[in-house]
Amino acid sequence: MREEKKTNRLFIGASVVTVWPNAFPSEEIIKERNRHITILFLDGQDDNSKNLLKTFPKPESVLSMAGFFSKYIGLPKRSPHLVAMEGEMITGINLENYRNQLLKWSESQGIDFKKPKRPFYPHLTICRKNPDISKWESEQIKIPFYVDEINLYQSMGNSEYEKLKTYSLVPIFEEISHTADIAFTIRGESLQSIFINAQIALSFVCNSFIDFLETNKEISSQDQIIMQLNKIIANVDIEVGSPFKAVSFHGSFTKSENGFYQWEMIVDV
Amino acid sequence: MYDLKEIGPALFELPKTGNMKVPGLIVATEKLINNVDFAKPLEQVRNVAHLPGIVNYSIAMPDIHWGYGFPIGGVAAMDLENGVISPGGVGYDINCGVRLAIAPITLKELDERTQGQLIYKIFDLVPSGVGRGQKNSHSLKESDYEKIAQMGVKWAVEKGYGFQEDIEHIESNGFINGADMSFISELAKKRGEKQLGSIGSGNHFLEIGEVEEVFDFETASKWNIEKNQLYLFIHTGSRGFGHQVCGDYLDQYIDKGFAEGLPDKQLVSAPIQSKDGKAYFSAMAGAANFAFNNRQMVLHAVRRAFKEVCNIDPDSIKLVYDVCHNIAKIEEHQINDSLKKLCVHRKGATRAFGPKSAELAKDFQTTGQPVLVPGDMLRASYILAGLGNPVTFGSCCHGAGRAKSRHQSTNAWKGTNVVEHMQKKGVRVLASSKRTITEEMYDAYKDVSDVVEAVEKASLARKVARLRPHLVVKG
Numbered sequence: 001m002r003e004e005k006k007t008n009r010l011f012i013g014a015s016v017v018t019v020w021p022n023a024f025p026s027e028e029i030i031k032e033r034n035r036h037i038t039i040l041f042l043d044g045q046d047d048n049s050k051n052l053l054k055t056f057p058k059p060e061s062v063l064s065m066a067g068f069f070s071k072y073i074g075l076p077k078r079s080p081h082l083v084a085m086e087g088e089m090i091t092g093i094n095l096e097n098y099r100n101q102l103l104k105w106s107e108s109q110g111i112d113f114k115k116p117k118r119p120f121y122p123h124l125t126i127c128r129k130n131p132d133i134s135k136w137e138s139e140q141i142k143i144p145f146y147v148d149e150i151n152l153y154q155s156m157g158n159s160e161y162e163k164l165k166t167y168s169l170v171p172i173f174e175e176i177s178h179t180a181d182i183a184f185t186i187r188g189e190s191l192q193s194i195f196i197n198a199q200i201a202l203s204f205v206c207n208s209f210i211d212f213l214e215t216n217k218e219i220s221s222q223d224q225i226i227m228q229l230n231k232i233i234a235n236v237d238i239e240v241g242s243p244f245k246a247v248s249f250h251g252s253f254t255k256s257e258n259g260f261y262q263w264e265m266i267v268d269v
Numbered sequence: 270m271y272d273l274k275e276i277g278p279a280l281f282e283l284p285k286t287g288n289m290k291v292p293g294l295i296v297a298t299e300k301l302i303n304n305v306d307f308a309k310p311l312e313q314v315r316n317v318a319h320l321p322g323i324v325n326y327s328i329a330m331p332d333i334h335w336g337y338g339f340p341i342g343g344v345a346a347m348d349l350e351n352g353v354i355s356p357g358g359v360g361y362d363i364n365c366g367v368r369l370a371i372a373p374i375t376l377k378e379l380d381e382r383t384q385g386q387l388i389y390k391i392f393d394l395v396p397s398g399v400g401r402g403q404k405n406s407h408s409l410k411e412s413d414y415e416k417i418a419q420m421g422v423k424w425a426v427e428k429g430y431g432f433q434e435d436i437e438h439i440e441s442n443g444f445i446n447g448a449d450m451s452f453i454s455e456l457a458k459k460r461g462e463k464q465l466g467s468i469g470s471g472n473h474f475l476e477i478g479e480v481e482e483v484f485d486f487e488t489a490s491k492w493n494i495e496k497n498q499l500y501l502f503i504h505t506g507s508r509g510f511g512h513q514v515c516g517d518y519l520d521q522y523i524d525k526g527f528a529e530g531l532p533d534k535q536l537v538s539a540p541i542q543s544k545d546g547k548a549y550f551s552a553m554a555g556a557a558n559f560a561f562n563n564r565q566m567v568l569h570a571v572r573r574a575f576k577e578v579c580n581i582d583p584d585s586i587k588l589v590y591d592v593c594h595n596i597a598k599i600e601e602h603q604i605n606d607s608l609k610k611l612c613v614h615r616k617g618a619t620r621a622f623g624p625k626s627a628e629l630a631k632d633f634q635t636t637g638q639p640v641l642v643p644g645d646m647l648r649a650s651y652i653l654a655g656l657g658n659p660v661t662f663g664s665c666c667h668g669a670g671r672a673k674s675r676h677q678s679t680n681a682w683k684g685t686n687v688v689e690h691m692q693k694k695g696v697r698v699l700a701s702s703k704r705t706i707t708e709e710m711y712d713a714y715k716d717v718s719d720v721v722e723a724v725e726k727a728s729l730a731r732k733v734a735r736l737r738p739h740l741v742v743k744g
Binding site: 179 | 334338357360362399456471528533537671672674675702
């Protein structure tokens with residue numbers, strides 16, 4: 001019996017929105033459109049499995065998940081030959097749980113691939129071509145990101161990838177027009193996540209805020225979100241300077257069609 | 270349009286509706302009303318009219334634009350006995366303001382190279398942009414803060430940052446009475462301790478240019494202003510110190526439930542005569558005095574730059590005037606044939622007292638006070654003379670007013686080398702952040718000439734001179 005030809009390597013991954021640095025330690029970097037966080041490698045598959053994989057389960061929530069890249073790191077750690085940005089997820093659905101969900105689903109569909117042995121490690125490969133690891137590690141970064149799409153990718157070789165299926169996510173924030181100041185629509189599933197996502201939004205405008213992230217604060221009201229954000233602004237101002245004067249007491253929470261909260265945050269600059 | 274009723278030249282009434290305690294009064298020409306989106310700012314004018322003790326009108330200047338709580342370009346006078354004081358009606362940047370000085374040369378006397386050296390020297394001496402405070406200065410101590418509160422701008426002058434004659438050329442002689450540092454948090458003091466003498470970010474700037482046209486020669490001559498002369502504008506406020514004062518009192522007032530029943534929480538306020546109201550006023554006055562000292566120290570550094578680069582003596586660079594445009598002040602105004610004490614909130618609005626006002630120094634007794642109206646970094650700015658119009662409690666516009674959001678402006682200029690673009694137009698711009706320049710490009714603002722036309726028509730102030738920028742440091 002003839003064995004059906006297998007595709008190039010497939011995988012499910014997350015594309016991200018971030019404030020990419022103006023320059024990287026090397027010029028040989030992966031093109032922006034191809035950068036992603038891999039969630040689950042699926043190996044090469046035949047056409048039937050490939051088509052089945054296009055129906056992979058959506059994440060539990062359509063709201064994007066967010067975090068920050070904390071440093072450049074050479075991988076694999078023992079004998080590195082590529083550079084990745086190490087990610088830390090702080091809000092939104094847990095990507096490790098989602099990976100487990102995808103694993104179970106693909107098993108139930110009879111899709112054959114090598115199962116991951118290690119725990120989920122969120123990272124984004126940025127350079128594959130002869131990286132001077134020490135140079136990258138000496139020029140560290142810390143930048144926020146959020147996931148805007150979950151994709152089924154097919155590797156095309158040479159760090160080029162084709163998206164075979166895309167689930168678009170609703171961003172945790174969007175900058176909106178405000179005549180005098182800076183304004184954002186912030187989205188979240190709870191007061192707590194609104195508070196964290198607001199901090200992520202601020203750090204997209206002023207990167208220093210990522211060093212002052214507060215993720216464990218108990219939040220019990222909308223007013224408290226504003227007061228706590230203003231405390232963070234004050235601390236940033238004292239330590240490194242803040243372009244923001246304060247978050248104003250303005251706007252109220254509304255519930256979106258998708259069931260999460262939305263808040264119009266106006267920031268005096 | 271917008272349900273406005275014309276009641277005089279460039280004056281429109283916004284009728285009282287719902288729980289508004291007074292009607293709104295909009296200073297604008299039909300051209301401005303038709304060309305700019307007034308819907309959101311007018312909603313804020315209506316909201317302000319809900320505040321207890323508001324007298325006559327909730328007022329909007331022609332540079333009005335959408336803020337939060339109060340509109341930017343809003344004026345509200347509250348009865349001192351039964352009215353309220355609103356931290357949001359002053360804004361986060363307490364005593365944000367503008368000062369104008371004139372140098373004894375024309376811009377053309379400085380060749381291109383010297384102009385470049387001058388602007389870089391200023392950029393070096395005057396910290397601007399995010400996080401740029403005075404690196405080498407000592408932190409302000411508690412005793413410094415106490416003196417700033419008690420002395421106002423005299424504190425900086427006595428320390429050698431300027432001259433005695435500067436003081437009379439500052440609104441309220443650079444001192445708001447009633448300041449008390451015990452009503453200001455340690456966090457605010459921490460934020461401000463290295464920020465005196467710095468511009469900050471956002472729309473703050475330092476600008477050098479030439480007097481392009483003189484309209485009122487008699488007044489201009491009394492203020493030592495001549496055509497082609499070199500001017501410098503400084504726009505900054507109380508920095509993080511003032512922002513924290515405002516934030517602290519907003520938090521306290523909201524925690525105490527003072528925002529209940531108001532259409533916008535940012536309008537939260539306390540009776541002026543209450544313990545809470547008085548505490549805010551004392552803290553605000555402290556931040557206002559900090560801001561006067563801030564602008565004084567910036568001017569001092571600029572004078573130093575002129576000395577080092579152009580060998581121009583510091584005392585020959587004359588301060589024309591310094592105005593506040595985010596403040597609440599206790600003033601006396603004629604209300605129904607009697608003098609009444611009011612707490613006048615000006616948020617993005619400038620005092621424009623006329624001739625013979627007891628508040629003004631002798632140099633301005635015959636002319637009225639200088640009203641400084643910076644436009645944008647390309648087209649023009651204006652020097653006006655106040656007419657003390659009682660309809661607006663002697664208030665006028667504070668600038669051109671934004672027409673586009675920062676977001677829209679950034680998107681509109683995406684991909685353009687804005688520094689090169691401005692250079693081609695004859696304006697050299699320096700900034701710590703490119704984003705600030707794109708957010709602040711000239712077309713993000715209304716044409717200031719249209720705004721000035723409205724305040725002239727409404728008899729709030731008259732034109733003295735028009736200025737044209739050439740060298741700009743943005744925050």
